[in-house]
Amino acid sequence: MRVRMHANPLALAYEAFRGERPALEPGRPVEVEIGCADAQFLFERAAQDPARHYVGVEIRRDLVDLVNRRARATGAPVHVVFCQAQLHLTEALPPASVDRVYVNFPDPWFKRRHHDRRMIDEALAAGIAEVTRPGADVFVQTDVWDLALDALETFERRDDVFANAAGAWSFWRGGNPFGARSWREQNAEETGLPIWRLLYRRA
Numbered sequence: 001m002r003v004r005m006h007a008n009p010l011a012l013a014y015e016a017f018r019g020e021r022p023a024l025e026p027g028r029p030v031e032v033e034i035g036c037a038d039a040q041f042l043f044e045r046a047a048q049d050p051a052r053h054y055v056g057v058e059i060r061r062d063l064v065d066l067v068n069r070r071a072r073a074t075g076a077p078v079h080v081v082f083c084q085a086q087l088h089l090t091e092a093l094p095p096a097s098v099d100r101v102y103v104n105f106p107d108p109w110f111k112r113r114h115h116d117r118r119m120i121d122e123a124l125a126a127g128i129a130e131v132t133r134p135g136a137d138v139f140v141q142t143d144v145w146d147l148a149l150d151a152l153e154t155f156e157r158r159d160d161v162f163a164n165a166a167g168a169w170s171f172w173r174g175g176n177p178f179g180a181r182s183w184r185e186q187n188a189e190e191t192g193l194p195i196w197r198l199l200y201r202r203a
């Protein structure tokens with residue numbers, strides 16, 4: 001199956017939410033990866049701890065369908081929602097329903113001229129604040145220095161909601177503590193790229 005490389009998040013086609021919301025069982029913890037692509041990370045998490053829900057949020061519809069077919073075929077508790085995350089995260093997920101959010105290697109849009117297409121911005125932080133429970137983890141990783149700085153600034157500006165586990169304005173130096181790797185993370189590690197990480201706790 002041919003999958004598009006990039007989707008422009010500013011396109012009119014994403015203005016309305018048309019995704020299928022996950023069926024979340026009460027009391028079952030929920031982990032969410034925003035921009036999950038092939039959801040390698042979520043499938044690995046699901047294999048480690050199948051008692052949780054693993055929800056991907058992804059703007060490329062063809063990938064959404066592909067991953068959901070794989071989840072159904074394997075019985076993994078993974079469900080991906082077709083969604084422009086900055087606009088519709090709060091439509092995809094109920095308020096205060098999420099225990100952990102991952103943003104792994106957020107965008108292909110790291111050039112300065114594409115700054116307005118970047119995924120981590122005030123709108124996304126506000127959406128994450130709304131869908132997470134108090135005490136939830138928010139974990140971000142990227143191999144692009146500019147994106148790492150942008151993400152740091154975005155979450156530090158909301159220090160009323162997000163407490164930096166590494167200390168204010170600091171990157172997380174404890175590696176990836178969650179025991180699963182996304183495709184981009186695996187690739188960055190295998191090719192020796194630096195990875196900047198952030199870990200916040202929802203106040």
Ligand SMILES: C[S@@+](CC[C@H](N)C(=O)[O-])C[C@H]1O[C@@H](n2cnc3c(N)ncnc32)[C@H](O)[C@@H]1O
Binds near residue numbers: 036037038083107185
């Ligand atoms: C560079 S890929 C990383 C995929 C995966 N997280 C990994 O680490 O391997 C970024 C993903 O985010 C998706 N994406 C970009 N902007 C988005 C947005 N506004 N809403 C939802 N998904 C988005 C892209 O389609 C792409 O699949």
